[in-house]
Amino acid sequence: MLGEGILKGLAETAKNFFGSYVSSERMTTVEYPEQRIAPYEAARVFPFLVFDGKDWEAGMRCVACQICEKECPPKCILIEKSKDKKPDALGKPQFYPTRFDIDISVCMSCQICVEVCPFEAIKMDTEFELSTTDRFGGLLLDRKELAKSNEYYHGIHPAEAAGVDARLAQEKAKANVKSKAAAEVTATRAAVASAIKGAEVPARPAPEGV
Amino acid sequence: MSTTLFTVTADQFFVLLQHWVVSFLPGSWQPVAATVVSSAAIVLLFPILFALTTVFERKGLARIQNRLGPNRVGPFGILQPMADGIKSLTKEDIVPTTADAAVHFLAPVLLVVAVFMGFAVLPMGRNMVLVDMDAGLLFYFAMGASTELSVFMAGWSSRNKYSLLGAMRAVAQMISYEVPLLLSAVTVVMITGSLSLTKIVAAQDQYSYGLPHWYIFTPWGFAAFVLYAISTTAETNRSPFDLPEGESELVAGYHTEYSGFKFALFFLAEYVAMFSISGLGTTLFLGGWSAPFAFLSWVPSWIWFFSKLMMSIFVFIWLRGTLPRLRQDQLMNFAWKFVLPLCLLNLLVAALWRFMGDGWLRWVVCSAILVLAYVGMGLIGMRSKRLGPRSYRYAE
Numbered sequence: 001m002l003g004e005g006i007l008k009g010l011a012e013t014a015k016n017f018f019g020s021y022v023s024s025e026r027m028t029t030v031e032y033p034e035q036r037i038a039p040y041e042a043a044r045v046f047p048f049l050v051f052d053g054k055d056w057e058a059g060m061r062c063v064a065c066q067i068c069e070k071e072c073p074p075k076c077i078l079i080e081k082s083k084d085k086k087p088d089a090l091g092k093p094q095f096y097p098t099r100f101d102i103d104i105s106v107c108m109s110c111q112i113c114v115e116v117c118p119f120e121a122i123k124m125d126t127e128f129e130l131s132t133t134d135r136f137g138g139l140l141l142d143r144k145e146l147a148k149s150n151e152y153y154h155g156i157h158p159a160e161a162a163g164v165d166a167r168l169a170q171e172k173a174k175a176n177v178k179s180k181a182a183a184e185v186t187a188t189r190a191a192v193a194s195a196i197k198g199a200e201v202p203a204r205p206a207p208e209g210v
Numbered sequence: 211m212s213t214t215l216f217t218v219t220a221d222q223f224f225v226l227l228q229h230w231v232v233s234f235l236p237g238s239w240q241p242v243a244a245t246v247v248s249s250a251a252i253v254l255l256f257p258i259l260f261a262l263t264t265v266f267e268r269k270g271l272a273r274i275q276n277r278l279g280p281n282r283v284g285p286f287g288i289l290q291p292m293a294d295g296i297k298s299l300t301k302e303d304i305v306p307t308t309a310d311a312a313v314h315f316l317a318p319v320l321l322v323v324a325v326f327m328g329f330a331v332l333p334m335g336r337n338m339v340l341v342d343m344d345a346g347l348l349f350y351f352a353m354g355a356s357t358e359l360s361v362f363m364a365g366w367s368s369r370n371k372y373s374l375l376g377a378m379r380a381v382a383q384m385i386s387y388e389v390p391l392l393l394s395a396v397t398v399v400m401i402t403g404s405l406s407l408t409k410i411v412a413a414q415d416q417y418s419y420g421l422p423h424w425y426i427f428t429p430w431g432f433a434a435f436v437l438y439a440i441s442t443t444a445e446t447n448r449s450p451f452d453l454p455e456g457e458s459e460l461v462a463g464y465h466t467e468y469s470g471f472k473f474a475l476f477f478l479a480e481y482v483a484m485f486s487i488s489g490l491g492t493t494l495f496l497g498g499w500s501a502p503f504a505f506l507s508w509v510p511s512w513i514w515f516f517s518k519l520m521m522s523i524f525v526f527i528w529l530r531g532t533l534p535r536l537r538q539d540q541l542m543n544f545a546w547k548f549v550l551p552l553c554l555l556n557l558l559v560a561a562l563w564r565f566m567g568d569g570w571l572r573w574v575v576c577s578a579i580l581v582l583a584y585v586g587m588g589l590i591g592m593r594s595k596r597l598g599p600r601s602y603r604y605a606e
Binding site: 001002003006009010012013014016017019020021026027028029031 | 270273274275276277278281528529531532533584585587588589591592
């Protein structure tokens with residue numbers, strides 16, 4: 001009948017009105033500054049730079065390859081590459097960023113920098129309380145503000161960080177095997193050379209593949 | 211004896227207070243001063259009620275949606291209207307450069323004035339009426355109709371197409387619903403035989419078997435009350451008829467170009483109009499300041515008036531929390547094809563009621579006519595509507 005739906009609707013809203021005073025399950029509001037819920041693991045806000053160990057400058061994974069800078073759609077990353085090289089986690093000499101700025105007022109949280117980074121150096125943060133009274137300087141984060149430890153990364157994205165660590169360990173092991181093999185090769189070569197020297201063959205390096 | 215004296219004093223408290231205040235002045239000033247004091251009381255009281263209503267509305271709507279509502283300013287958010295008031299007072303008042311500045315300024319002022327004028331004839335308690343006019347109802351509707359002028363002034367003077375379209379939409383709606391509003395109120399005049407609101411209340415302030423003679427408890431009165439409620443909702447631009455503002459889908463409507471305190475005045479006028487029109491509905495159909503049962507007559511009359519008023523406001527809020535907004539064509543069809551014919555029929559029913567004399571027969575006949583008309587019009591109106599679960603062609 002005409003008006004039936006309106007009465008049903010009124011009954012429903014009345015039920016909600018009184019129910020909200022009786023049952024606390026109905027109320028889904030989290031009163032934010034006082035009450036907080038843990039962020040979801042998949043949550044992402046703005047990127048940060050991961051470093052290993054205690055010293056952020058020494059342990060920074062970033063090698064200033066500038067792929068993220070080039071890929072960033074809104075162009076919010078600015079990197080200056082160093083002139084010298086420093087040994088990275090694998091002991092290999094690498095460039096490092098002397099400057100790494102992210103303007104989070106421009107960043108759109110697309111995570112493309114994270115996807116393209118070959119060194120697992122840049123990851124997404126879950127920190128969202130970034131309001132500041134200085135809208136230019138306060139939102140331009142430099143490398144010191146961006147650097148966060150691997151432990152912090154484990155804290156916010158445990159599963160993802162474990163995967164990253166496993167992959168890095170694998171790479172390190174591979175690198176170790178390689179360097180060991182290389183060391184062995186040089187050792188054999190030295191041994192061979194000394195043997196040849198011993199046989200008083202003209203002092204000329206043996207051609208490769210012999 | 212002393213209890214009677216106490217009851218009378220409580221009932222007439224504000225009247226005595228006014229007399230006491232005025233008694234300090236010389237005799238020739240007293241009539242003017244009495245009016246000024248009463249007007250000041252009205253002009254003070256209703257903005258305070260408005261402030262309280264805004265916070266209770268937000269809380270009530272929140273509860274209907276299982277939320278908490280404002281709870282930051284003061285205990286339980288009760289000081290929220292203060293914060294809102296300070297905000298609107300300190301905001302920049304922008305007038306468009308091409309606007310007609312004088313009319314742009316006058317529109318909200320005239321609206322508020324017109325809306326407050328309605329209270330002049332509303333009896334808010336026994337002997338508590340500012341001007342006891344013989345044609346009070348007529349005066350009230352004349353004032354109510356002049357709000358449409360302010361709305362159009364606002365839309366026209368802003369020199370903005372959205373404002374103008376919004377104003378035209380609002381005026382079309384208000385004029386369409388003005389007709390059923392008047393026609394539903396006219397039934398009361400037909401039965402009472404007077405346009406004076408005090409006489410209308412006095413006619414309802416009688417009891418048989420302890421039950422009141424309110425007009426809502428008669429078939430024609432009930433129908434008129436429902437039609438009146440529908441028309442007032444549309445008249446005051448409240449949900450589900452809040453198309454003129456339509457905050458969730460349109461540019462604000464006729465007050466697009468208003469900001470700061472002028473905007474707050476429009477907002478105030480909307481709520482004060484709601485109080486005033488609820489007050490009139492109370493007076494016409496709910497017995498005004500009379501008690502709902504004979505044994506409760508000792509409670510001061512103004513308490514009854516204001517509790518009925520606040521109940522009406524609660525229903526307004528409840529409806530707002532329940533119903534979705536109508537489309538413009540649905541709004542117009544509803545006014546002209548459903549509400550207006552029922553109003554006209556109700557006039558006939560009220561006449562029948564008046565001339566059939568006492569007895570049970572008039573109850574049966576009048577109720578039957580109204581129920582049949584309602585059901586019949588509902589069936590005809592809903593036949594072509596294809597109501598039911600919606601079928602999607604591409605989604606799903």
